[in-house]
Amino acid sequence: MxxxxxxxxxxxxxxxxxxxxxxxxxxxxxxxxxxxxxxxxxxxxxxxxxxxxxxxxxxxxxxxxxxxxxxxxxxxxxxxxxxxxxxxxxxxxxxxxxxxxxxxxxxxxxMPLDKVDVKPYILFQLALIASYIILLALSWEKMPDTVATHFNAHGSPDRFEPKSLGAFLLPLMASAFILALTYLGRDPIALRIPRGNIKVVLKWSG
Known part of the structure; x- marks a missing residue:
């Protein structure tokens, strides 16, 4: 549509x-x-x-x-x-x-700013992605060629896509986007509203 x-x-x-x-x-x-x-x-x-x-x-x-x-x-x-x-x-x-x-x-x-340790969060997300890929690989042959990708207000599917797109590419792209945002969070300045003279803080933390 x-x-x-x-x-x-x-x-x-x-x-x-x-x-x-x-x-x-x-x-x-x-x-x-x-x-x-x-x-x-x-x-x-x-x-x-x-x-x-x-x-x-x-x-x-x-x-x-x-x-x-x-x-x-x-x-x-x-x-x-x-x-x-x-x-x-x-x-x-x-x-x-x-x-x-x-x-x-x-x-x-x-006070110097240390980088945020995001490794546990990234590892957790990678584990979820890996689990999804394994589950997808094990059930790939049993899946229909098209899968539902959207449901209406009553819970009935109203859009279907090839499984390579709806079950593989789209979920992985969305997961990669969230993973990238998590990695960006390691910068102590990027996702925070600073207080005080941030320029000097950057000099100390760089």
Whole structure:
């Protein structure tokens, strides 16, 4: 159903437009909100300018693909696109923050920030993914060629896809996206709203 893919595309485009419109001033509601962008208005501006344009471009691409592709394939494109935008935005924000000169000294005692140990969480997620792949391999031949990928409000399946897409590729792509976000959490600044003079903290923790 093309209208579902177009609807998702419109949401992605609107997200990009709002991100771009609110690129000049940090806020708590709209934009690429991570520790680095909250710590520097320049990092906020550069990151949100990039992310806004990128999300609008992704929305247009997804909209065009919705005409000839089904919503599952469009969703895969969205997962890949959003992942790349988040990663690139993180790099832009981090590099901009690190390149800025320290204009004001830190107040009080400067405490170094240690990287967050995310290994247990990553190992747990990898174990779940491996278990799913093993279960999928053992039951692959017994599975029908098409599997249900969407259910209506009554719990009845209303969309079917080839099992290679619905049972293998789509779940693994979504899992990889969550895994990447978990890995990003190892940076003590990235997923936190900083307090105080974060530039000096970065110097001590780098």
């Amino acid at each position: 093309a209208y579902e893919g177009i609807f998702i595309s419109a949401i992605v485009f609107l997200t990009g437009m709002l991100t771009y419109l609110f690129r000049d001033k940090p806020n708590m509601a709209i934009g690429f909100r991570i520790g680095y962008t909250f710590a520097s208005e320049e990092a906020w501006r550069k990151t949100n300018e990039f992310a806004g344009k990128a999300f609008m471009g992704l929305g247009v691409i997804m909209g065009l693909m919705s005409i000839i592709w089904n919503v599952v394939l469009v969703t895969l494109v969205m997962i890949i696109g959003v992942s790349l935008i988040i990663w690139k935005g993180y790099i832009i924000a981090k590099e901009t923050m690190e390149l800025e000169d320290i204009s004001e000294p830190a107040e009080g005692i400067v």
